[in-house]
Amino acid sequence: MMNWTRKFLAGAPLLGLVAACSQPPATDSAATSTAASGPNNIPISTEGMVPMFEVDPLFPKNLPNHWLQGPIIGVDVDSTDTVWVVHRNTANQFVASTEIGAAQNPPLSECCRPGPPVMAFDQKGNLVQSWGGNGTETGDYVWPESNHGITIDHKDNVWIGGNGGPDSHVLKFTKDGKFLAQYGKPGARQVGKSKDGQPIFKRNSSDMESFGRVAKIGIDPAANEAYIADGYFNRRIAVLDADTGKIKRFWGAFGKPPDDGDLPRYTAGETSQQTFRGPVHCSEIAKDGLVYVCDRNADRIQIFHKDGTFVSEHMIAPATLSQGSTWDIDFSHDPEQRFIYLADGQNMKVYIIERKTMKTLTAFGDGGRQPGMFFAVHSIAVDSKGNIYTTETYEGSRLQRFIFKGMGPVPAGAEGEKSQGVLWPADKR
Numbered sequence: 001m002m003n004w005t006r007k008f009l010a011g012a013p014l015l016g017l018v019a020a021c022s023q024p025p026a027t028d029s030a031a032t033s034t035a036a037s038g039p040n041n042i043p044i045s046t047e048g049m050v051p052m053f054e055v056d057p058l059f060p061k062n063l064p065n066h067w068l069q070g071p072i073i074g075v076d077v078d079s080t081d082t083v084w085v086v087h088r089n090t091a092n093q094f095v096a097s098t099e100i101g102a103a104q105n106p107p108l109s110e111c112c113r114p115g116p117p118v119m120a121f122d123q124k125g126n127l128v129q130s131w132g133g134n135g136t137e138t139g140d141y142v143w144p145e146s147n148h149g150i151t152i153d154h155k156d157n158v159w160i161g162g163n164g165g166p167d168s169h170v171l172k173f174t175k176d177g178k179f180l181a182q183y184g185k186p187g188a189r190q191v192g193k194s195k196d197g198q199p200i201f202k203r204n205s206s207d208m209e210s211f212g213r214v215a216k217i218g219i220d221p222a223a224n225e226a227y228i229a230d231g232y233f234n235r236r237i238a239v240l241d242a243d244t245g246k247i248k249r250f251w252g253a254f255g256k257p258p259d260d261g262d263l264p265r266y267t268a269g270e271t272s273q274q275t276f277r278g279p280v281h282c283s284e285i286a287k288d289g290l291v292y293v294c295d296r297n298a299d300r301i302q303i304f305h306k307d308g309t310f311v312s313e314h315m316i317a318p319a320t321l322s323q324g325s326t327w328d329i330d331f332s333h334d335p336e337q338r339f340i341y342l343a344d345g346q347n348m349k350v351y352i353i354e355r356k357t358m359k360t361l362t363a364f365g366d367g368g369r370q371p372g373m374f375f376a377v378h379s380i381a382v383d384s385k386g387n388i389y390t391t392e393t394y395e396g397s398r399l400q401r402f403i404f405k406g407m408g409p410v411p412a413g414a415e416g417e418k419s420q421g422v423l424w425p426a427d428k429r
Helices: 004-009
Strands: 049-056 072-077 083-087 118-121 127-131 147-152 158-162 170-173 179-183 190-193 199-201 214-220 225-230 236-241 247-251 280-285 291-295 300-304 310-315 328-331 339-344 349-354 359-364 377-382 388-392 398-409
Touching (some): 049 359, 072 388, 083 147, 083 388, 083 398, 158 214, 158 225, 225 280, 225 291, 291 328, 339 377
Parallel strands (some): 214 280, 328 377
Antiparallel strands (some): 083 118, 118 127, 158 170, 170 179, 190 199, 280 291, 291 300, 328 339, 377 388, 388 398
């Protein structure tokens, strides 16, 4: 199968990995405010302070059965704080001779083999669910060629998108992997084949039945609606009835009808494009009803009302080229959702943004493969305790947890888009 994400990256300049930061994280005593605490231990009076974190290097625990994870392309946390991921487990995501020797015919070695694409971990890091993939195809649904994004809705159903060439549908399952529904028809964007037999695809961001390489699904429990970040080929947000899958409305950048025309390459400082550049990589709904959309290659977040009315646009690290800076977001779990956490896989960091002003307050992370570092941080989710979970795509292929340590001042020299670096646990010796 064609790996469309890797094809997109061919020839694109990647940022060089940089050394681990020199700025140490604050200690527990320095990071935690003495103000009276509200829900989820976020203090009531925290003017000028930000959430503080440290990496948990022991989460999750080792996988069983000599399983490996490929690029982890989605993460979410359900109502029980179980952590769900979806990764790409097809053979072309691994080096046959050195990574998945046990999966060869005949086997080359005792280890290893790809694990099932959907995995769930409890708070202790134990694997508690694993299912899905090409081997589970039936006459009712087709697993995406390149699965992308995982969302657990308010009814504990699991939604999965896909950004492979023919992926123009989303899937819905129970938490134990029982198929519930397929919305959209696989292959809907294919209009023919080239002379050499390669499929030809055409965008249709006005399609009322199918999609165009879905990146992620956001859920509005109050309205029982699913917001489809549609996505890697189409250029829109499509809102579905979460039970029937019927498309109720859709919109493009600035709340306008989506435009499927060709676009020039992004340049830093350009006049804002009136259409999504794509991939339209996330669509998250805050408790106050605002809808936050990641237009990744345009380095921007656009905010809307639920009916698609445009509210505002905000540039994040606008000098970022190649894959862009706005990969995925989640909100802090205080009642007001005061902060946005934004994953930036090109710059290898997570931003902490004040939601009311959309000001970037600080960031953490750095390029690398040790705990607390990132190689293409792709997806992000927050649990009820305020802990952050990140996943990495490409060679990163990893799930990490960052423990919420209370509120504290931004370390000197780490304001705005400058990173605090690696949030290693404080030395308690």
